[in-house]
Amino acid sequence: MGIRVNLGLGKQKNVFFHALIWLTCGIVVILRGGITHLIGIEWVDIDLIPIFLIYLIGQDQNFRAGCLAFFMGVLTDIFAPCQLGLFAFTYSAILLGVNYCRQFLDFTKIRTSMLLVAFFVVAKWSLLLIIMSIFPLGQRIPSISFISVCISALITGMIAPFLFYFLDLVRGKENRDYA
């Protein structure tokens, strides 16, 4: 049995919906460091951007997801002392991979989306490690423990249903099974 959401919002709300996603993502990127610092959970990487990206991919909105991944990656690059394009590439490349797998996945199932979000976080760290090792960027990233990455993936994955539910509410979507 699942919860079905229908607020009857039409397609005209799309602009508002996507503006809201972009605004939320922008705020998340800008304030993320401050929030984790204030809460004292800097050792765990709770990144909400993958949740929004997986949501958009699930809605078959490739172009919007690609744009969001690229520009939020660039914004992250600006606010981090790293080369411009590092996070933009990471997000875009993982999104490309996820998109390739989409034919085997059922995005209407919340568990699939949760797993994808968790996978996204693990893939992000793995890809960053690979990029830093292969390309001579002159920078190093911390040797984060596997356990930290797993906890980060788990927490981010668990946040996903709540955010999906909220986004579905705003969008008036009614075909997701939250069971």
Added chain:
Amino acid sequence: MTIFPEHRPKWVFYIFVILSLILLSLSSGRGQDWNPAEKIAVEMTAPFQRFFVGTISVVRGIWRDYFSLVETRQENLLLKKEINLLKLENSKYQELLLANQRLRNLLNFQENTNEPLLAARVIGWDSSGLFKSIMIDKGENDGLTINMPVVNSEGVVGRIVSVSPNYAQALLITDQNSAVDGLVQRSRGRGMLKGSGSNECYLDYVIKTGEIKAGDTIVTSGLGRVFPKGLYLGKVRKITDSPNKLFKDVRVIPAVEFSKLEEVLIILRSGFVPLREPEMP
């Protein structure tokens, strides 16, 4: 027709991957300083960070000051400040004393005291989760340039890596990309203080015969032309001397408590800017 059609072929992802690769290759070797477009983005978005941190500080301040032990807290803060200043002063005196014992006339300690300082507020922390950096509310307009040392009353915080007209980004000494030439205050042994990405640092290149023990204070050596000599870096926590290693493995606890960093001081000296590699034709 809409600007962002919902159903697009998969090749759109390739465009973004290629775009980001182009960005990455264009920015590699450019250093960490912001380009004009990035500066505009920072100028536009940093006020949000400032507002957020400011609001949190105000709320936290009200809570602490008015709901819990008003006088005790203020007195405690004053005393802590005083202790920190005394510590700093003491460090300088110890440094001067040790220098006097050696060839005092050969050393120039004036640089430690004669340089102007600029106070700045921390308005944001690293948003990537990968690096250890802070955003401060002072920039080019206030006279900041790349590689200026960032300190507070406890010791060395880091150095400026990116500057926009009104904001700057400082790389903390705990970042894995940070390296500061250090000195064991007691024995004058040399080493390179490197960040580990956690709340601890490593003192690299400490020779086996070097005299160093847990609890020793590490100060800046003044070499590297970024940090003035004699600033507190931290205290030695643990030393491991493996027979199969060339140097001692020294772990250092930074003098600065980064979790409580709210204000910093920037030493307005033009830091050492490494020469750029000549571009290939």
